[in-house]
């Protein structure tokens with residue numbers, strides 16, 4: 013059978029692209045190297061638990077692009093769920109529960125002011141920062157895309173506890189230190205999350221998201237093949253021709269979308285010589301985000317009430333003592349492959365949203381701690397990085413050892429093996445000032461019929477939503493290229 017489009021990868025980027033292409037009447041083939049679809053939003057099963065491969069919450073949930081796209085492609089509805097406390101911020105001797113309901117915000121603010129020991133001036137600065145971000149005029153985003161979030165936040169306050177809190181939360185979105193995150197991207201993501209109040213997690217686990225798009229794609233005739241590792245994309249006279257898989261099979265289509273990183277696409281799958289030199293040089297210079305070591309923790313009974321635990325374990329450091337230099341040091345350590353004295357933690361609790369993900373009232377926590385990508389030599393062994401994460405969890409979750417059923421840990425190499433993105437960045441084209449807005453690599457490439465999507469090109473937003481936006485963008489671009497005669501169907 014002939015195809016109009018081939019999509020490589022079944023993560024959120026690839027599954028959205030395939031669903032939209034199929035919805036637009038394109039004969040679509042999706043090739044996935046793993047034995048299970050879903051990319052970093054896939055899952056495994058263990059002793060009655062259904063465990064996410066990655067560590068996810070969805071920043072805009074039912075009000076964001078994922079829900080809108082399921083409607084566009086006619087996929088099964090994704091039921092985004094919220095907990096009463098969206099997150100518990102822990103560490104440095106303080107505890108803050110971030111409420112879902114707006115009416116509880118004054119009590120939250122009072123508790124934050126007390127615990128962070130904020131002066132009236134600090135409170136004014138924080139209020140001004142939050143007000144300006146939430147009301148930011150999006151037409152002015154290009155002005156702040158080139159600033160870092162560090163520059164932006166410190167323009168309001170230099171109180172290290174506030175900078176730390178904002179920096180930590182915004183750094184989480186992008187898995188980058190505050191001094192590398194684009195302020196425009198941070199503002200765009202934060203204001204939408206706050207205005208839309210959508211931070212949530214789907215019934216059935218993170219896999220419910222790509223699964224909905226893949227169902228929609230199949231329902232429109234798309235073919236989805238697993239255990240198909242693409243090893244080469246062939247081009248001819250400046251146009252894409254075919255993709256070749258490790259089992260020797262090959263498939264032809266006028267349009268090929270890759271959701272591996274843009275670097276992998278250009279340097280490994282196609283080869284840089286097929287591109288104009290300035291494009292190949294730009295792609296070679298693209299930087300990814302950091303990544304994380306992970307722990308999947310199964311507890312006999314619930315020990316955490318909020319939707320996620322977010323915070324840091326820092327032996328001997330109290331909230332009142334923490335300084336900007338401590339935060340700097342934390343990221344400097346990670347950047348140079350050393351375990352930092354402060355371990356930042358991000359730990360969604362899937363069973364607090366959907367108890368059916370675990371048997372008999374047990375609790376599943378999917379935790380991670382930021383770690384360098386695999387190209388950075390580790391001073392401490394990968395095992396010490398995962399052990400350090402467990403030390404932090406023990407410190408932050410009282411009763412952890414008493415209730416522990418089992419724990420699985422994952423190094424950064426495991427992430428690389430699963431996603432296929434060389435060096436395992438969580439976001440393969442990181443959202444730094446020179447890689448967002450009009451400087452983000454577009455979804456089309458100089459090779460006719462060759463496109464990139466997922467977290468490597470196009471889109472805007474937090475992780476999964478960035479990948480979804482990019483998947484939609486690429487599919488629309490292909491349809492438009494067909495209409496404009498840039499591509500022709502076989």
Ligand SMILES: Cc1cc2nc3c(=O)[nH]c(=O)nc-3n(C[C@H](O)[C@H](O)[C@H](O)COP(=O)(O)OP(=O)(O)OC[C@H]3O[C@@H](n4cnc5c(N)ncnc54)[C@H](O)[C@@H]3O)c2cc1C
Nearest residue numbers: 021023024025045051052068069242432466467475476479
């Ligand atoms: C630890 C961690 C925590 C994160 N936390 C969040 C969060 O809380 N919220 C959020 O929104 N985002 C989060 N993200 C980011 C988010 O997961 C990604 O940005 C997004 O899911 C990427 O989607 P994708 O489609 O680009 O790639 P992926 O999901 O990685 O999918 C790529 C797919 O392509 C396949 N593939 C690769 N190479 C080939 C090949 N040669 N042949 C065939 N198939 C191939 C892979 O097997 C994979 O299935 C996190 C990421 C990580 C790693």
